[in-house]
Amino acid sequence: MNQETGHAVTYQYDAEDKVLAAVDCIIFGFDEEDLKILLIKRGFEPEKGKWSLVGGFLKKEETMEDAATRILELYTGLDNIYMEQVATFSEVDRDPVERTISTAYYALINIREHSKNLIKQFSAQWFSVSNAPHLIFDHDRMVQHALQRLRNRSATEPIGFDLLPQKFTMRQLQKLYEAIWDAPFDKRNFINKINSLNIIDKLDEKDMTTSRKGSYLYQFNAEKYEKREGKFLI
Amino acid sequence: MNQETGHAVTYQYDAEDKVLAAVDCIIFGFDEEDLKILLIKRGFEPEKGKWSLVGGFLKKEETMEDAATRILELYTGLDNIYMEQVATFSEVDRDPVERTISTAYYALINIREHSKNLIKQFSAQWFSVSNAPHLIFDHDRMVQHALQRLRNRSATEPIGFDLLPQKFTMRQLQKLYEAIWDAPFDKRNFINKINSLNIIDKLDEKDMTTSRKGSYLYQFNAEKYEKREGKFLI
DNA sequence: GTCCATAGTGTCGTTTTTACACAAAAGATA
DNA sequence: TATCTTTTGTGTAAAAACGACACTATGGAC
The missing domain is CATH 3.90.79.10 (Nucleoside Triphosphate Pyrophosphohydrolase)
Incomplete structure (x- = not known):
C-alpha cells in the first residue's frame, strides 16, 4: 500500500x-x-x-x-x-x-x-x-x-425549555423564541401554535412577578412530546 | 493561572x-x-x-x-x-x-x-x-x-443539482429527492413545487433515452436562485 | 372607585399543501 | 398502417396552515 x-x-x-x-x-x-x-x-x-x-x-x-x-x-x-x-x-x-x-x-x-x-x-x-x-x-x-x-x-426539537426555568409563562416562552430568532411573533398565533403542539401542560399556579393579573405557569411534558406525531415545533 | x-x-x-x-x-x-x-x-x-x-x-x-x-x-x-x-x-x-x-x-x-x-x-x-x-x-x-x-x-439549499448531470429531466430530479428522502413524491405536486421556485430553466432539448416521447431537459439557474426570495426548496 | 399595565382569547381571509386522473407522443409491433 | 405500449405532461378542488388583527379580563396601586 x-x-x-x-x-x-x-x-x-x-x-x-x-x-x-x-x-x-x-x-x-x-x-x-x-x-x-x-x-x-x-x-x-x-x-x-x-x-x-x-x-x-x-x-x-x-x-x-x-x-x-x-x-x-x-x-x-x-x-x-x-x-x-x-x-x-x-x-x-x-x-x-x-x-x-x-x-x-x-x-x-x-x-x-x-x-x-x-x-x-x-x-x-x-x-x-x-x-x-x-x-x-x-x-x-x-x-x-x-x-x-x-x-x-x-x-x-424542544430544546428551548432548557433555557427556561422548569415552570415558565407563555410570555417567557414567546420572548425566548423571539430572542433566538431575533424576530417578533404574534402573541395569539404563537400561543395557538404552541397549544396545538400539545407538549406543555398548563399548571394551576400563576407567576405574579410581572403583572397584577398574574400569568399562568406552564411546564414541558416529555411524555406528550415523545408520543406526538408532527415533526416541527415552530 | x-x-x-x-x-x-x-x-x-x-x-x-x-x-x-x-x-x-x-x-x-x-x-x-x-x-x-x-x-x-x-x-x-x-x-x-x-x-x-x-x-x-x-x-x-x-x-x-x-x-x-x-x-x-x-x-x-x-x-x-x-x-x-x-x-x-x-x-x-x-x-x-x-x-x-x-x-x-x-x-x-x-x-x-x-x-x-x-x-x-x-x-x-x-x-x-x-x-x-x-x-x-x-x-x-x-x-x-x-x-x-x-x-x-x-x-x-440547491445542492441536489450537484448529484445530477448539468442537464437533467424532471423525472431525474424527482427520483433524486425521493432517493434522498427515501419517500415517494407526487409527480404533479413535485413539478408544481419546483416550477414555483423559479430556479431552473426548461431547455429546448429532450432526453430520448428513457421514453419514446422523450422528456425535456432542465438546467439549474444560479442567478435566478440568488435573486429569489423564499428560503425553502422542498 | 378609578386607573393602569399586562394577560388572555377567536375569527376570517389568504396561502400552501395535498390528493387525484387522463390525454399526448412516438417508437415497437402486429 | 393500425394499434399497442410506455412514459411524459398537465390542472383543479378540498383541506390545512398561516397571518393579520382588537378587545375584554384581572387585580393591585393609588
Whole structure:
C-alpha cells in the first residue's frame, strides 16, 4: 500500500502531524429579554484581557463530549446540560502559538442556576448575543455558527425549555423564541401554535412577578412530546 | 493561572494529549435510481478486507477543508466538489491502534464523472446507501449523520443539482429527492413545487433515452436562485 | 372607585399543501 | 398502417396552515 492511499498511512503516521484538539463552548442563557452568551476575560497571553469562549484541551482518555461536559461543569458548576456539537475549526493559524483544531459545542443553561462563585473566579460575564464584544481567534465565527444551529434545532426539537426555568409563562416562552430568532411573533398565533403542539401542560399556579393579573405557569411534558406525531415545533 | 482554568493550560499543554486528526469522506452519488456512497476495501490491517469510507490524516500545513479536498481528489480525480463538514467523532477507542479523532465531510458528485481508473486502483465500489455493507470503526454512524445532514441541507439549499448531470429531466430530479428522502413524491405536486421556485430553466432539448416521447431537459439557474426570495426548496 | 399595565382569547381571509386522473407522443409491433 | 405500449405532461378542488388583527379580563396601586 503506498503513501498516497489515505488510510494506508494510518500506521506510518508522522508524529509531526499530531495536533492539539481543543473544545470551545458557546454557553447560551436567557434572561427574560435577551439571548446571552457566557464569556471569560483571558488572564494570559496571547490575547490577554480579551474576551473568549470558555474552552480547554481534549485529553487522551476522554471524548470531545466528555471534554465539553468537563469544561461546562468547570465554568458553571452544572452537569446534565443540553449540549450539541457545532463544528470543528481548523484554520492553520487559528491559534498563533501551537497548531490547534477546536471543536465547538453549544450548551443551553438556565441562567439563574449556574454558580455565581465560578463566574467571579473566572472573570466571566454574560453578554447579549447581539451586543457581545469581539472575541479572540475564530470564536466570533463559532458563535455565529452555534446561533444558526440553535435556531435550526429549536425549530424541530424542544430544546428551548432548557433555557427556561422548569415552570415558565407563555410570555417567557414567546420572548425566548423571539430572542433566538431575533424576530417578533404574534402573541395569539404563537400561543395557538404552541397549544396545538400539545407538549406543555398548563399548571394551576400563576407567576405574579410581572403583572397584577398574574400569568399562568406552564411546564414541558416529555411524555406528550415523545408520543406526538408532527415533526416541527415552530 | 492554575491548571484548572481551561484555556490557561494552552501553553502548558501536555504533548501526550496531542492526537492524530483524520478526515473521512462520505461521497454521495446518484445513479438515476438510488442514492449511493463510494466505499473502499481496506488493503491493510487492522480491519483489512473490510469496507471503509475514504479518508486520510490532517497535515500540519492544511485545514480540514484542504484535507477533505485533497482526499476527494485523490479518490475521484475531481476537484471543485460540493462538500460540507458533518461532525467530529472522538470515541477514545474508535481507532484501535492510535488515538485518532476524525472529522467527517460529505461530498456530492456526479456519479458519471469521476475517474474509473482510481476506482479500480483503490478497489473502490459504489453501494446503495440502503444496502451498504457494515463499515469499519464508526463509519456507519458517520454515514447516517451525513445522510441526515444531506436531507436537511437539500431542503433549503440547491445542492441536489450537484448529484445530477448539468442537464437533467424532471423525472431525474424527482427520483433524486425521493432517493434522498427515501419517500415517494407526487409527480404533479413535485413539478408544481419546483416550477414555483423559479430556479431552473426548461431547455429546448429532450432526453430520448428513457421514453419514446422523450422528456425535456432542465438546467439549474444560479442567478435566478440568488435573486429569489423564499428560503425553502422542498 | 378609578386607573393602569399586562394577560388572555377567536375569527376570517389568504396561502400552501395535498390528493387525484387522463390525454399526448412516438417508437415497437402486429 | 393500425394499434399497442410506455412514459411524459398537465390542472383543479378540498383541506390545512398561516397571518393579520382588537378587545375584554384581572387585580393591585393609588
